[in-house]
Amino acid sequence: MIDKETNIINELAVLYELSLSTGTSLDLGQNCASFIDTLVNKKNIDYGAVYLNASIFNVEAEEYLKFYSIPQNNLDADSIPISKVPSLNIGEIICCNEIDCGEAEKGLGRGSYAAISLGETGFIKLYSSETNDLKFNETNLNPLTGVVRKFHTSLQGSLAHSLLESEISHRKDSESKLRARNEELKKLNVQLDRFVYSASHDLRAPLASILGLINLIERSDSKEDRSISIELLKSNIMKLDGFIHDIIEITRSSRVEVKHETIDVYELVSGVFNNLKFLKGNKNIQECIELSGDRQLVSDKHRLEIVLNNIIGNALKYSNPDSSESYIQVVIDNQPNAVAFKIKDNGIGIDPFHVEKIFDMFYRATDINAGSGLGLYITKENIERLKGTITIRSEIGEGTEVNIKIPLS
Amino acid sequence: MLSEIHNIDALVNNFLSNKKGESSILLLLLAEKSAIDFEALKIQLNAMDILFFGGIFPCVYGSSKVSENGVVHQWVEGSRPTIIENISGQRFSLDIKQFSSNAIVFIDGLTSGIDRFLSKFYNSFGTDLKMVGGGAGSISLESMPCIFDNTGLYADAAVVFLLKDGLEVGIRHGWKRAAGPFVATKTDKNVIQELNWRPALETYKEAISINYQTSFDGASFFDTAKKFPFAMVKEGAEDIVRDPITVDEAGHIVCVGTIPENSVLNIMTAEKKQLVYAAYEAASASIMHNKVAQHQFSLIIDCISRKLFLEDDFFEELKMIDKAFEAFGIEEDFIGAMTLGEIGAVGSGFPQFFNKTVVVGGIYD
Known part of the structure; x- marks a missing residue:
């Protein structure tokens, strides 16, 4: 009688501990570990595992996957076809001496096996070795039915939590992307406003001038005056053309994909000098190109040409008119991973105040040459598309040094 | 073999006197009050390329004698010993090549996380694991x-030392349920804060007073508590004893070994003869009946608080272990240590950290 009472107390004690070990965490792994570890330890079982339906993990296979086991070294067979496991109600038990639910697992040999159903969610697999006195049967496992049902409910809770967590995380991610996109759009909007204002102003100024010059031509009787007006007319039209060309370049830079083509870098730089030889002020300026490394590299030729054209063009435009020893030196260091250009001159230099803003759209550091204020903006845009960097060091009256580094694919 | 000398050269000569093979490794059980200079011993053994491992314990046993200041040695065959540090930390590494599933393990008995360490060990080694240690x-x-x-x-x-040879483990304590069950409704590792949703100490004292008319007044907590340990329920095995050793500043009961929250506990008691007989049963369970001729030696891990409880009768316990071996014709001397908690795994199920228990490991060729 006392033994019977003791056994009932033992069973109640173990069931009490087991029932409190379920639902200890919303985390699926911790929930399984808490229940299975307590079950294996308290009932003196050698091995316990939780197999879960593959569909829970978005795996398109008709099988159960081993999600947790104690001990964990039995990992040889980590899946069992659903067809091999009898369909039972939650908490129902199958006991057997051989493994009738899948392949043998490493370390599990002859002994007593049992599977407790978790419905469509999966099942719990238990093993007691031949040397263990515990042999599974309905009598000693039936008391577990209720607590396994409770474990099943807690698993549903963990799975729902995990799904919700994943949805929240996905939503947060989308919100964060949307916020970033919104910020980007706001920035673009501001840029667009500035662009429309500056572009309309810069387009209208030469147009107003052209209109005035046409009026002058219409009213003038002097052939000489008309000829001067026509020259001015040409100059304004050229300015308009240059401006429209720059705007097309900006659009092109942002929309056209980066090309990867083999370029002779020395030829590219000398070609730029050659194209600029008729530029106003390009007289008596010493040009020097130094190359270390290979002449060939792979990059976007058109974009590099725009960059070098702008930088070398500026060096020519802003050379010191009072100096008889003006020079522009281009040093190219072509290495396998990156190419570096150093463009150095002894021109009039840039006031440090302007250096920070010099890459802004429509920013003009000087009125000496009335450009569009877009050249260095285009330069920076193209360098950024090539994933490169540009830095400028300059001193008034001493000259300017521009360093460009472009990574090579 | 027990040595109670402190001269390093003489001690090492004692060790070498019964060395077996070239690859033998030295198992050392060092008593807490031994005057041996560990650093000097380490330098000497390293200079001689002798691999060794072991622990320092309150008492050691060898050559039929319990010693508080000696050292017991035994040559064993197996893997190179591995030290695992930071057991109380969450992330210690159990990087051990699985040479065999038979292990001798000594652990700092006062560190926390012993259960987690044993669980990790079981995860790595699997269901065949046999273990003796303390x-x-x-x-x-x-x-x-x-x-x-x-x-x-x-x-x-x-x-951790993995044996090349066979191991059979017997585990018994002999304590019987006296009062309970109680639910440890609030615990923190090895500290019981609440029993049955009430202050643990109050509930514990009340249960002992009602059932045994024993008061804690006038004696230290341990003097009374050593007779009434807790035990956690486990089906198909003896309950796992937890030794209440002291009361902390907050009035909570401090035990040796973890008590998981919501564990169902009983208060235990024992007559001395029951404990002594349990030692006999543990020794008997460690004997491989078909391999008696291959028996090399037995390692006895006996809780120091059993010695404190049994007092002079503790020698009866050792005699009973001897008798168990004699009954099977085993005459070899056995060695042992009186420990702060015992470790055992019999080749099926979880390895456990016990208190007030005898674990006997029989090592066979």
Whole structure:
């Protein structure tokens, strides 16, 4: 009688501990570990595992996957076809001496096996070795039915939590992307406003001038005056053309994909000098190109040409008119991973105040040459598309040094 | 073999006197009050290329004698010993090549996380694991470096030695349920704060007073508590005893070994003869009946608090172990240590950290 009472107390004690070990965490792994570890330890079982339906993990296979086991070294067979496991109600038990639910697992040999159903969610697999006195049967496992049902409910809770967590995380991610996109759009909007204002102003100024010059031509009787007006007319039209060309370049830079083509870098730089030889002020300026490394590299030729054209063009435009020893030196260091250009001159230099803003759209550091204020903006845009960097060091009256580094694919 | 000399050269000569093979490794059980200079011993053994491992314990047993200041040695065959540090930390590495599933393990008995360490061990080694060992440390219950191998002396650590030979393990304690069950409704590792949703100490004292008319007044907590340990329910095996050793500043009961929250506990008691007989049963269970002729030696891990409880009768316990071996014709001397917690795994199920228990490991060729 006392033994019977003791056994009932033992069973109640173990069931009490087991029932409190379920639902200890919303985390699926911790929930399984808490229940299975307590079950294996308290009932003196050698091995316990939780197999879960593959569909829970978005795996398109008709099988159960081993999600947790104690001990964990039995990992040889980590899946069992659903067809091999009898369909039972939650908490129902199958006991057997051989493994009738899948392949043998490493370390599990002859002994007593049992599977407790978790419905469509999966099942719990238990093993007691031949040397263990515990042999599974309905009598000693039936008391577990209720607590396994409770474990099943807690698993549903963990799975729902995990799904919700994943949805929240996905939503947060989308919100964060949307916020970033919104910020980007706001920035673009501001840029667009500035662009429309500056572009309309810069387009209208030469147009107003052209209109005035046409009026002058219409009213003038002097052939000489008309000829001067026509020259001015040409100059304004050229300015308009240059401006429209720059705007097309900006659009092109942002929309056209980066090309990867083999370029002779020395030829590219000398070609730029050659194209600029008729530029106003390009007289008596010493040009020097130094190359270390290979002449060939792979990059976007058109974009590099725009960059070098702008930088070398500026060096020519802003050379010191009072100096008889003006020079522009281009040093190219072509290495396998990156190419570096150093463009150095002894021109009039840039006031440090302007250096920070010099890459802004429509920013003009000087009125000496009335450009569009877009050249260095285009330069920076193209360098950024090539994933490169540009830095400028300059001193008034001493000259300017521009360093460009472009990574090579 | 027990040595109670402190001269390093003489001691090492004693060790070498019964060395078996070239690849033998030296198992050392060092008593807490031994005057041996560990550093000097380490240097000497390293200079001689002798691999060794072991622990420092309140008492050791060898050559039919319990010693508080000697050292017991035994040559064993197996893998190179591995020290695992930072047992109380969440992330210690159990990087052990699985040479065999038979292990001797000594661990700092006062560190926390022993259960997690054993669980990790079971996860790595699987269901065949057999293990004998115990908690090292001082009887003063003050933490100190107590685990060693050729690399030095460590606290909050374990040393693992995998045997080349066979191992059979017997585990018994002999304590019987006296009062309960109680639910440990609030615990923190090895500290019981609440029993049955009430202050643990109050509930514990009340249960002992009602059932045994025993009061805690006028004696230290341990003097009374050593007769009434707790035990956690486990089906198909003896309950797992937890030794209440002291009361902390907050009035909570401090035990040796973890008590998981919501564990169902009973208060235990025992007559001395039951405990003594349990030792006989543990020794008998460690005997491989078909391999008696291949028996090399037996390692007895006996809880120091059993010795404190049994007092003079403790020698009866050792005699009963001897009798168990004699009954099967085993005459070899056995060695052992009185520990702060015992470790055992019999080849099926979880390895456990016990209290007030005898674990006997029989080692066979």
